[in-house]
Amino acid sequence: xxxxxxxxxxxxxxxxxxxxxxxxxxxxxxxxxxxxxxxxxxxxxxxxxxxxxxxxxxxxxxxxxxxxxxxxxxxxxxxxxxxxxxxxxxxxxxxxxxxxxxxxxxxxxxxxxxxxxxxxxxxxxxxxxxxxxxxxxxxxxxxxxxxxxxxxxxxxxxxxxxxxxxxxxxxxxxxxxxxxxxxxxxxxxxxxxxxxxxxxxxxxxxxxxxxxxxxxxxxxx
Amino acid sequence: xxxxxxxxxxxxxxxxxxxxxxxxxxxxxxxxxxxxxxxxxxxxxxxxxxxxxxxxxxxxxxxxxxxxxxxxxxxxxxxxxxxxxxxxxxxxxxxxxxxxxxxxxxxxxxxxxxxxxxxxxxxxxxxxxxxxxxxxxxxxxxxxxxxxxxxxxxxxxxxxxxxxxxxxxxxxxxxxxxxxxxxxxxxxxxxxxxxxxxxxxxxxxxxxxxxxxxxxxxxxxxxxxxxxxxxxxxxxxxxxxxxxxxxxxxxxxxxxxxxxxxxxxxxxxxxxxxxxxxxxxxxxxxxxxxxxxxxxxxxxxxx
Numbered sequence: 001x002x003x004x005x006x007x008x009x010x011x012x013x014x015x016x017x018x019x020x021x022x023x024x025x026x027x028x029x030x031x032x033x034x035x036x037x038x039x040x041x042x043x044x045x046x047x048x049x050x051x052x053x054x055x056x057x058x059x060x061x062x063x064x065x066x067x068x069x070x071x072x073x074x075x076x077x078x079x080x081x082x083x084x085x086x087x088x089x090x091x092x093x094x095x096x097x098x099x100x101x102x103x104x105x106x107x108x109x110x111x112x113x114x115x116x117x118x119x120x121x122x123x124x125x126x127x128x129x130x131x132x133x134x135x136x137x138x139x140x141x142x143x144x145x146x147x148x149x150x151x152x153x154x155x156x157x158x159x160x161x162x163x164x165x166x167x168x169x170x171x172x173x174x175x176x177x178x179x180x181x182x183x184x185x186x187x188x189x190x191x192x193x194x195x196x197x198x199x200x201x202x203x204x205x206x207x208x209x210x211x212x213x214x215x216x217x218x219x220x221x
Numbered sequence: 222x223x224x225x226x227x228x229x230x231x232x233x234x235x236x237x238x239x240x241x242x243x244x245x246x247x248x249x250x251x252x253x254x255x256x257x258x259x260x261x262x263x264x265x266x267x268x269x270x271x272x273x274x275x276x277x278x279x280x281x282x283x284x285x286x287x288x289x290x291x292x293x294x295x296x297x298x299x300x301x302x303x304x305x306x307x308x309x310x311x312x313x314x315x316x317x318x319x320x321x322x323x324x325x326x327x328x329x330x331x332x333x334x335x336x337x338x339x340x341x342x343x344x345x346x347x348x349x350x351x352x353x354x355x356x357x358x359x360x361x362x363x364x365x366x367x368x369x370x371x372x373x374x375x376x377x378x379x380x381x382x383x384x385x386x387x388x389x390x391x392x393x394x395x396x397x398x399x400x401x402x403x404x405x406x407x408x409x410x411x412x413x414x415x416x417x418x419x420x421x422x423x424x425x426x427x428x429x430x431x432x433x434x435x436x437x438x439x440x441x442x443x444x445x446x447x448x449x450x451x452x453x454x455x456x457x458x459x460x461x462x463x464x465x466x467x468x469x470x471x472x473x474x475x476x477x478x479x480x481x482x483x484x485x486x487x488x489x490x491x492x493x494x495x496x497x498x499x500x501x502x503x504x505x506x507x508x509x510x511x512x513x514x515x516x517x518x519x520x521x522x523x524x
Contacts (some may be wrong), residue, residue, distance in 0.1 A: 079434040090432040092425050104433045109227035151433070 002026040002049060002159065002190065007058035009044050009213075018044040020213040022058075026192060028158075031185040034194040036210035042194035045210070046161045049192060050082050051075050062159075080108070083152025083189075085162035089144055093137030097128055100136050101150045108155065122150040125187075126180045142173035149180055153189070160184055162193035232442035239423055239447055250415060251451065255458025257411060258502055261404040263463055266487065268397055282355060283386060285364055286377040287348040291319075293372035298346055301370055305348060310363050314350040322347065345374060357383045412506050416448055416513035441514050445507050452506030456499035463490055463498075 002025070009019040019041045026032060026049075034042045047053045048060055054068040061067070062078060070078065091100050101122055105115045123129045126146040131139070136147060145165050152160055162181070166174045185191045209217040240247055289298055298316075305314045317325070322344040352363050360383050367376045420427065423444075430440050467489050478485055490498070 076434070076436060082434075084432070084434075086432060090429045092429050094425075103429065106231045107228070107430055107433060107435045107439055109224035109231065111227060 001028055001063060003059075003061045004045075004048070005059045005061070007048065007055045007060060009041075009048065009053065010056045017056075017213045019048070019055075022210075022213070022215055024208060024215065024218070026190055028190055029185060029188045030206060031181060031191040032193075032206045032208060034192065034208050034210060035197060036216070037196060039212075040210040041213040042210055043163055044213075046163055046192065046194055049159070050084050050161050051078050080155065081158045083149075083155060083157035083160040085145070085148040085152050085160070085165055085193075087163045087165070087167055089148030091136040091144060091147060094135060096133050096135055097123070097139070097147055098132045100147055101128070101154055104151060104155045118154050118156075119150075122154040125153065125183050126150040127176060140173075142169050142177065145169070145177055146180055149177070149184070153184055157189060159190045159192070162191075164194050164196070166193075166195050228439065229442070232439075233446050235426070235443035236447035236450060239419065239443070240450065243422075247451075250411075251454055251458055254408075254411060254415075254451065254455035254502075255462055257404060257408050258455055258459035258498070259462035259466070261401065261408060262459060262490075262498060263466065264397060264401050264404065266463075266467075266490070268394075268401075282351060283360060283379055283383045285350040285352060285360065285367065287350065287367050287370075288374045288377065289346040289348075290372050290374045291343075291345055293346065297372040301348065301373065304370060305350065308363075308366075310353050310359065310366075312351045312353040314348050317347045317349065319344050319346050355383070355386075357387055408505075409509055412448070412452075412509035413513045415451060415506070416444060416510040417517065419444060419447060420514070420517050437518065441511070444514055445510055448506040448510030449503050452503035453499045455506070456502030457495070459502065460490065460495035460498050464495075 004022055004024045007019055007022045008017055010017050022041075022045065034045060036042055044053065048055060048067075051062075051067050051070075059066050059068065065074075065078075067075070067078065092103070095103075098119055101119045102115050105118060110118075120129070123132065126149050128143070128146055128150055131143060136144065139147060149160075149162070149165070152162075160181075165177055165181075169177060181191050181193065204220050206220050207217070208215060287301070289301065302316060305311050319342050323342050326344065350363075350367075352360055354360070354363075357380060360378055361380065364376050364378045367373060427440050427444075431437075467487050471486055471489070474486055
């Protein structure tokens with residue numbers, strides 16, 4: 001479970017808050033959409049949850065551990081359990097889909113026999129199994145997003161964070177991506193993603209609406 | 222431990238893939254590295270051989286000749302011999318008795334007839350000396366000491382040649398050191414550039430790894446393995462080039478040696494020498510590669 005308690009985050013010399021007194025709780029396995037206009041603080045919140053930033057005030061606790069008090073090594077260890085999908089996703093364009101998905105496992109020193117199995121599962125869940133040998137550079141935006149999701153999933157994270165994964169996707173592509181995210185959530189992974197407007201959904205989902213760094217609305221819709 | 226091993230194996234595989242990814246470029250870089258290393262090491266070997274006594278270029282070295290008085294008795298000559306043998310400033314010396322000197326002279330073409338009419342041997346006994354300290358000051362000091370010896374008639378030393386030789390050697394040394402420093406700098410620049418170019422070529426992989434939470438050490442690892450392999454292969458190539466070029470030079474040596482009455486041969490580096498060159502080159506490449514990575518480190522790090 002992740003708990004944010006009265007979190008402030010300020011940047012720069014003008015001390016303008018990107019997040020202002022944000023208190024939220026994210027139970028395990030829940031899927032949450034952080035919505036709001038540009039500059040509402042969605043990406044900052046995701047970066048705080050990923051341990052890439054520390055709060056200016058307040059605490060962020062991950063299973064009872066205050067992230068800002070963790071040592072560098074412990075924070076690195078924590079990041080192993082966090083899947084991060086950036087916008088645009090960083091991919092090795094001249095590698096094929098399979099090699100891209102397997103990359104985090106190879107970096108972590110996982111044996112090849114386990115890698116093959118996990119990569120296959122991740123590609124099936126994201127509908128990439130037919131694109132196995134395609135070069136990442138030749139994929140559509142939607143396919144690239146799903147590839148980034150598969151790559152984040154393959155490491156079996158406890159928390160999956162995606163920064164605006166639906167950006168510039170049409171409805172069909174968004175629905176496919178949403179389906180993949182929901183599958184991850186059903187597998188027990190806490191999924192938190194940002195979107196400027198809440199995307200199309202089949203199942204009810206929690207939506208936290210941010211405005212100027214504050215929580216404007218927190219409801220299951 | 223197992224995870225660490227797998228990580229290292231993957232880094233090695235990655236570096237091998239980079240190597241075979243553009244074989245022509247890698248081969249050209251290896252050739253340049255090999256040639257530079259061979260020139261750098263070859264110059265060191267030559268300079269070493271030039272200054273070390275066993276292979277010294279003796280025709281450049283000034284000698285001191287001590288002429289004994291004609292009336293010097295055998296015990297008196299023996300005393301000078303013992304003095305020379307005991308002096309640390311004397312590196313080697315050769316004694317030429319009066320009879321030997323006459324024989325040498327008689328063997329010279331055209332002099333046989335003239336010398337056969339002599340009643341007595343007019344030649345003095347001599348000592349031909351090579352000094353340890355070949356600077357003009359050192360030679361002059363030794364000359365003065367020898368002049369003071371009993372039954373020594375005169376001591377001959379071409380002081381002006383000693384000075385010219387000293388100046389010539391100083392200039393040669395200075396030039397060699399400059400070339401050596403230039404080659405060394407060029408080597409460091411080349412090694413640095415190798416890693417920088419590799420980073421530019423493969424930065425996509427490195428940046429993706431970083432965005433996936435890989436530690437800086439993990440990202441650096443394949444670059445350093447690549448540097449190590451490149452260094453070792455460059456060292457091997459340099460060893461092969463040195464071996465070949467010294468063979469070619471030594472094949473020409475008999476002609477040079479015959480012309481200048483020398484017995485000079487450049488020593489060929491053995492297996493130990495080549496292995497040493499490979500190890501030093503590998504480690505130097507890793508060290509310079511590491512510096513290059515510090516310089517590059519996360520200049521364009523993704524968020």
